Structure formats: structure tokens, C-alpha cells
Amino acid sequence: xxxxxxxxxxxxxxxxxxxxxxxxxxxxxxxxxxxxxxxxxxxxxxxxxxxxxxxxxxxxxxxxxxxxxxxxxxxxxxxxxxxxxxxxxxxxx
Ligand SMILES: [Ca+2]
Ligand SMILES: [Ca+2]
Numbered sequence: 785x786x787x788x789x790x791x792x793x794x795x796x797x798x799x800x801x802x803x804x805x806x807x808x809x810x811x812x813x814x815x816x817x818x819x820x821x822x823x824x825x826x827x828x829x830x831x832x833x834x835x836x837x838x839x840x841x842x843x844x845x846x847x848x849x850x851x852x853x854x855x856x857x858x859x860x861x862x863x864x865x866x867x868x869x870x871x872x873x874x875x876x877x
Pocket of ligand 2: 852857859
């Protein structure tokens, strides 16, 4: 993985962990999709991403960007949108 910019090295390595397998670990109700609640857990557990305070705000932004059919769950192709959005946000942070 290659990222440009001034982020600390530990942020760069944690960005590489953001993929579908990582997200699906947080699919607690096993419905094959990631709800906003599940996404918040993922963000909180990631820790280094964003301060805890932002987890609600950040999850809502990710949902708005990735949940194309507005059913409140990220699944299938939407997962890729979510991953792309998250990486873009985080590499700019
Ligand atoms: Ca789920
Ligand atoms: Ca959806």
C-alpha cells in the first residue's frame, strides 16, 4: 500500500487493514451487511482513526456516502464505496 502525505506511519499501516474482511468482523447480527451501529463499533475499535467523540458523526458521514439505496445497511457493492470513502477521508486527515 502506498499513501502520500504527512500522516504518521502507524496511520498508514492501519489504513491497510480497512477492507471487507475487517468490516465484516463487525457484522454482529450476521445479516451480511454493516449497519450504522455496527460501523460505529468498528470505528471505535479502530481507535487511532478518529477521536471517540467523532464516531457518531463519522459513521453517519460514511453511511450517507456509501448507503446508495438508503436502507440503512451497507452491503455488497456498498461495502467497496464505504472502504473507498473511509480511506480517502483518513488519508486526508
Ligand atoms: Ca449487520
Ligand atoms: Ca444499503
